[in-house]
Amino acid sequence: MAIKAVPAYTAELTPEGSQYPLPSTPQILPVTPEMASDWLSYRNHPKNRPLSKGVSAKYQRDIESGRWREASPEGLIFDTDGYGVSFQHRMKALANVSADVLIEKYGEPHLSFWIFPNEPREIFDVVDQGYKRTAAHLLRVPYATSLGNGARHLAALSDGDRWGMPRFPKITTPEIVETFHAWPELTWYIKDVHGASLDADIPIGPHAAVLAQAARTAHRDLIPEWLEGTRYGLNLTQVDARLHLRRRFHTGLPAGKGKRDQAYALIVKAWNAYVNDEPVTVLRHMSTEVLPRVDGFDFTKQVKAA
Template sequence: MEKNELHPSESRFPLPSEPMIMAVTPEMASDWLSYRNHPKNRPLSKAVSARYQADIEAGRWTQATPEGLIFDTDGYGVSFQHRMKALANVSTEALVKAYGTPYLNFWVFPGEPREIFEVVDQGYKRTAAHVLHVPYASSLGAAARHLAALADSDRWGMPRFPKITTPEIVATFHAWPELTWYIKDIHKACVDAGIPIGPHAAVLAQAARTEHRDRIPEWLEQVKTGASLGPGAPALHLRKKFHNPLPTGKGKRDLAYALIVKAWNAYANDTNITVLRHAVTEELPKVTGFSFEKKAEEAA
């Protein structure tokens, strides 16, 4: 490969003289981040690079996409730093395990004018809904995000929820076909009773993998209409709970999910309830008959 005499000269890994696909190792990524990161680039976000790293280590990273690494005429990066930070933090062993090679392939575009810095990477962020191309895509993406966060099995909530990446949401969606089985009725339950779609769909996807699956259609009819339900009916209590918006705050997401789980569990176990509530001091309830821990053991 012809070496391009660009600054900064301290970099041990030269750029190509023209656009091409390159094998980039963690060592190269670290070098480029150290010596080719322009001082006027935007501050590096540890959260963004951590999400990229998680996708790389999980084998979800798509290589050699047209959204390549861009360097200016002086050899400084214009659009590259978060991807390089993520790759620099990944071990070669992890790369070999996930991709069969100790590197990732990237398109590299050298010699671009620095003025394009003002316009690259400014587009509308691609969400899972943009990728799924299915009816109710936004709602299904929210449900898949819940399932991905729940898979960590944290007893007190879903702390990784905001860190779930789009590739992880898409992978989770494909791993859970049950998400689409009832989505139309779940959407109707949201319209009629205010029950949020994401956590409701996540709960029923888990329930669909249990012995109570055949009871889901009746449950959905109850929460949609509330007709002919006794005072202790779990579906009635759930409708009342979401009749008014839940209190705002940090734990609102976990609270909504927990209330839906508790109501479903009572219904599945033929148990009437007098009050439906969940305290912040309680563990996050599990869907009766389903265990993420058991699912992980079976996959191991």
């Protein structure tokens, strides 16, 4: 059943052109499709993320099927100038729903939302509604997507599950950003790691994560030489771990659930062989093996030290 609420409007925060003012204080308000369309047209800040048609379509299906939860604490947020901070995908969905459908499913030609006006625009970095803000949206540094991928691997590895990275898909954006700031080593070699991906198909995320750990070991000085060999493959012997790593990724990894763990494990094994001057004839990792540790680095000790 729809939640009844009496609007208490004020024009104080209304951007020019909008026909529907915002309330002056946080409260639950009925929002019609016409209001949603108006707010989307006049209150969508130009620096907001691009609108995702897929996300708004998903919300629209939820609304039209009667699954939408009204007056959720995840309200519509507007800044001190009356522009939306977190609202656009829900408003796009509502704007596309007919009043007849709303009456049929919710008993009223509107949906009720918590409205939070007059919030500082800085909270854009920490609210996460609908179309998720990726780490790249928040890091705002060169190679942000690649760095976010490396940080996600490090966050998943820090759980200590050496049979794999089962929490990898569940790592949140704030956790990625926090991990990035805790690991400045990620940025030290990212340009060459990115180049190794372009030239030798070595995946960026696990490679960046391995070298970030290696940078905290006694083998750090070997990283530039490692990167030169893995990226360009020049003058490498047949038993050089870098050559085998390049070949392994050139041929591609078999698709499947363990592909991410296998990619990470192969890079670690090649790195460990390289720094210990061990000849390599075959580079592989079996699904029955635990994930290898970067030689000289232990996440358990790292956590205890922190």
